[in-house]
Amino acid sequence: MKSLTEYLKFNIKTRRASVNITQQIENLVKKSKIKEGLCLVNAMHITASVFINDDETGLHKDYEKWLEGLAPHSPTNQYEHNKTGEDNADAHLKRQVMGREVVVAITNGKLDFGPWEQIFYGEFDGRRTKRVLVKIIGE
Ligand code: ZN
Numbered sequence: 001m002k003s004l005t006e007y008l009k010f011n012i013k014t015r016r017a018s019v020n021i022t023q024q025i026e027n028l029v030k031k032s033k034i035k036e037g038l039c040l041v042n043a044m045h046i047t048a049s050v051f052i053n054d055d056e057t058g059l060h061k062d063y064e065k066w067l068e069g070l071a072p073h074s075p076t077n078q079y080e081h082n083k084t085g086e087d088n089a090d091a092h093l094k095r096q097v098m099g100r101e102v103v104v105a106i107t108n109g110k111l112d113f114g115p116w117e118q119i120f121y122g123e124f125d126g127r128r129t130k131r132v133l134v135k136i137i138g139e
Contacts, residue, residue: 004032004136007044012126015073016094018060019121021050021132025104026111028134035109037138041119042101044131047091049098049122052113067094067124091124098122106138 006028008021025041041050053059071093076082079089102119105112121132 001137001139002032002034002037003138004028004034004134006134008121008132008134009129010048010121010123010126010132011129012123015091015124015126016064017123017126018063019123020055020118021121022055022111022118025119025134029106029109029111029136032136032138033109034106034136034138037106037136039104039106039111040101040133040135041104042133043095043121044133047088047095047123047125048130048132049095049100049120049124050102050132051098051120051122052102052104052117053120054116055118055120063098063122067097070094070097088125094124095122098124106136 008024025039029039043050071090073090076087081089081092
């Protein structure tokens with residue numbers, strides 16, 4: 001069995017953003033030389049997500065609006081977690097909804113996506129360096 005482990009770094013200048021990381025993951029699959037296997041991609045921070053969906057600008061605005069409706073950033077004093085001195089309770093909740101990781105099958109050396117599937121890094125409390133783990137295993 002072959003494997004490849006890499007860490008992607010992100011330093012998003014805004015509090016929230018989603019970044020299409022599909023090409024970066026595809027490059028790592030190529031680098032791994034694995035033809036049949038699995039690719040795990042997970043956020044290593046509890047205020048960020050990795051998720052799969054369509055790369056359509058309107059949809060990502062809809063996510064932003066929907067998540068902000070579910071867990072508004074302000075007023076920050078509405079959250080118990082923020083009594084610790086943090087202001088990112090909403091980011092923890094948004095991350096829970098959008099998920100921690102994705103696993104994509106590798107078939108014939110390529111990510112085996114359904115129609116329109118793309119991989120995104122979802123940031124909910126940016127302006128600092130965060131990491132994403134990519135682990136690819138197979139043969
Ligand atoms: Zn926190």
